[in-house]
Amino acid sequence: xxxxxxxxxxLVMGMTNKKSLKCEQHMGxxxxxWYKQKAKKPPELMFVYSYxxxxxxxxxxxxFSPECPNSSLLNLHLHALQPEDSAxxxxxxxxxxxxxxxxxxxxxxxxxTVL
Amino acid sequence: DAKTxxxxxxxxxxxxxxxxxxxxxxxxxxxxxxxxxxxxSQGPQYIIHGLKNNETNExxxxxxxxxxxxxxxxxxxxxxxxxxxxxxxxxVDQAGTALIFGKGTTLSVSS
Numbered sequence: 001x002x003x004x005x006x007x008x009x010x011l012v013m014g015m016t017n018k019k020s021l022k023c024e025q026h027m028g029x030x031x032x033x034w035y036k037q038k039a040k041k042p043p044e045l046m047f048v049y050s051y052x053x054x055x056x057x058x059x060x061x062x063x064f065s066p067e068c069p070n071s072s073l074l075n076l077h078l079h080a081l082q083p084e085d086s087a088x089x090x091x092x093x094x095x096x097x098x099x100x101x102x103x104x105x106x107x108x109x110x111x112x113t114v115l
Numbered sequence: 116d117a118k119t120x121x122x123x124x125x126x127x128x129x130x131x132x133x134x135x136x137x138x139x140x141x142x143x144x145x146x147x148x149x150x151x152x153x154x155x156s157q158g159p160q161y162i163i164h165g166l167k168n169n170e171t172n173e174x175x176x177x178x179x180x181x182x183x184x185x186x187x188x189x190x191x192x193x194x195x196x197x198x199x200x201x202x203x204x205x206x207v208d209q210a211g212t213a214l215i216f217g218k219g220t221t222l223s224v225s226s
Contacts, residue, residue: 106158
């Protein structure tokens with residue numbers, strides 16, 4: 001199984017809502033990533049977890065809160081978002097963070113719209 | 116990580132080879148060249164990577180110049196399903212680093 005799954009596929013939320021994005025992999029990978037992708041732009045790294053600990057936070061606003069409850073799951077909790085946060089949110093995993101030949105597997109993404 | 120420069124867009128006829136260039140003139144000796152692609156509305160997909168030797172797999176070939184300042188990704192027989200954004204990424208293979216995407220090349224394959 002080389003699949004990274006993300007739920008939901010689409011999410012529409014208001015600026016006062018609290019919602020969560022979920023990502024799951026069963027490849028035994030110990031590094032998991034969140035990327036944000038605006039239309040016609042490349043993916044931008046947000047967070048990286050390595051062995052269930054937050055390793056990289058690319059100065060992401062606190063209205064985005066990541067969580068890694070176990071080695072297979074990665075959540076992104078959303079609260080008080082702004083319309084400019086509307087984007088495709090991509091999750092990825094790899095055997096470990098960095099190192100030689102470390103292919104990242106990506107999920108299909110969650111399309112988020114903030115009204 | 117070294118910066119990469121890619122053409123914004125390229126066209127290719129179906130069945131022909133697609134040659135996608137990437138310039139990475141400031142690459143360091145321990146930096147690898149990675150290629151990923153992103154088909155519309157999907158997550159990025161790994162294609163191939165290399166250090167200094169040419170590499171080939173079932174998807175593509177990677178040709179790296181001897182001075183390592185540029186490389187070319189070759190899709191030998193492009194199909195309509197190869198229409199995607201192709202990202203060339205240069206990175207050090209060491210613990211603690213993640214992929215950083217540049218702007219990429221939009222490849223359009225037409226019949």
